[in-house]
Amino acid sequence: MKSFNNTNEFLSFRNEMKFSSLGLVPTMGNLHQGHLNLVKSALEDNEKVIVTIFVNPKQFGPNEDFDKYPRTLEQDMEKLKSLKNSERIILLCPEEPKQIFPESYSTEIEVQGLDETLCGKNRPGHFKGVCTVVYRLFLLTKPTKAYFGQKDYQQFKIIKKMRDDLLIPIDLEMIPIAREDSGLALSSRNQYLSKEQRSDALLLNRSLNLIAETTHQNLTSGIAKAQEILTQDSRFQYLEVLDSENLKLPTSESNKVVVAGAFLLGDTRLIDNVILKLKD
Ligand code: AMP
Numbered sequence: 019m020k021s022f023n024n025t026n027e028f029l030s031f032r033n034e035m036k037f038s039s040l041g042l043v044p045t046m047g048n049l050h051q052g053h054l055n056l057v058k059s060a061l062e063d064n065e066k067v068i069v070t071i072f073v074n075p076k077q078f079g080p081n082e083d084f085d086k087y088p089r090t091l092e093q094d095m096e097k098l099k100s101l102k103n104s105e106r107i108i109l110l111c112p113e114e115p116k117q118i119f120p121e122s123y124s125t126e127i128e129v130q131g132l133d134e135t136l137c138g139k140n141r142p143g144h145f146k147g148v149c150t151v152v153y154r155l156f157l158l159t160k161p162t163k164a165y166f167g168q169k170d171y172q173q174f175k176i177i178k179k180m181r182d183d184l185l186i187p188i189d190l191e192m193i194p195i196a197r198e199d200s201g202l203a204l205s206s207r208n209q210y211l212s213k214e215q216r217s218d219a220l221l222l223n224r225s226l227n228l229i230a231e232t233t234h235q236n237l238t239s240g241i242a243k244a245q246e247i248l249t250q251d252s253r254f255q256y257l258e259v260l261d262s263e264n265l266k267l268p269t270s271e272s273n274k275v276v277v278a279g280a281f282l283l284g285d286t287r288l289i290d291n292v293i294l295k296l297k298d
Contacts (some may be wrong), residue, residue: 019099021109025117025158028110032159035108039064042161042188044152047071047111048088048206049097052196056165059193061103068159069098071111072118076126077147083285088206110159118154126150129176129183135265136172136278137289140255148173149180156188163189167196169203171276171291175265195290197223203290215283218253222281222290225257230277230292233259237268237275237296244277255280255287262293273297 022028041060045053049071060067071094078084091111098107112118127149132138138145156164166174174192181190196204201223202216211219225247233240241259248257260266262274278291 019095019104019107019109021095021111023111023113023117025110025112028108029158031108035066037064037066039066039163040159040161041067042155042159042164043067043069044155044164044166045069045071046073046087046206047094048090049094050196050204050206052167052169052204054097054101055196056167056193057098057101057107059191060163060165061101061106063163063191066106066108068108068110068161070155070159071109072151072155074118074147074151075115076119076150077144079141079143082141083207083210088209118151118158127153127180129179132172132176132179132265135260136256136258137170137280138172138176140280145173145176149176152177153180153184153186156186161188163191165191165193167194168192168291168293169195169205169289171262171278171293172265175263201227203288205288207286207288210286211283215286218283219281219288221251221253222279222288225254226277226279226290226292229257229259230294233275233277233294233296237272240275240277241267253282255282268296 041064043056043060057069073087075084126146128146129149133145178190200220202219229240229244232243244257244259248254257279259275259277261268261272262276268275275294276291281288
């Protein structure tokens with residue numbers, strides 16, 4: 019595995035690179051099996067794979083966890099090196115935000131519409147920060163295909179819309195959510211949880227599954243179930259059943275829905291979702 023913490027050195031290398039296909043896996047580090055599944059898929063599909071580790075300040079709100087976000091570069095590098103075919107990985111891990119956003123940087127990218135619900139509604143500016151960094155990482159790395167996780171389902175839909183609107187010639191793939199045996203979706207933020215919070219956190223995935231089962235039988239009952247659980251437990255920030263394509267209320271035309279939730283445990287915010295096919 020080759021690694022670069024300097025963007026200019028990375029760019030010189032990238033400009034000389036020869037490959038038939040190049041995958042990109044953008045991350046904020048503190049890698050777990052969910053991230054590694056993205057890298058493994060990218061290694062299966064592509065000759066070379068660029069993994070980026072960058073805690074992007076633009077996607078954190080003023081009262082969010084940017085400062086305390088876990089930065090574990092050494093362990094992350096060991097995990098990447100332990101993967102089969104790791105010699106085909108190129109790691110870009112700029113230490114300073116200014117390596118990606120120089121002081122003079124002033125352009126932001128906003129995809130309108132899809133950000134009006136779920137996390138977009140609750141984290142103003144978050145997806146603008148995500149799109150801005152992902153676009154910049156696309157231009158820096160120039161991959162043929164990029165990989166994202168279903169765990170951030172709304173993020174994937176928004177990035178896909180940005181790709182389509184801006185005619186970005188990069189294939190995108192969404193990789194399923196990696197979970198603990200308990201059902202808890204893997205997340206770098208799980209380590210903030212106390213033992214008790216960890217067991218409470220299981221309620222998120224259990225509620226999503228219950229809503230999905232109810233929705234499978236009857237869409238209106240599923241939507242009502244989500245509303246019922248949301249009003250009963252104030253720790254849910256949102257709990258919604260939405261058309262998986264436009265992230266609006268599903269109609270009789272909807273083929274698939276996403277059952278998505280955000281759960282607050284102290285200062286820790288967990289998200290998860292389940293995708294459900296309504297029609298064959
Ligand atoms: P992050 O480092 O949290 O920005 O995540 C980097 C990428 O890994 C994003 O595309 C996430 O959706 C994806 N990811 C994070 N957690 C999981 C998970 N449990 N399962 C699948 N993908 C994940």
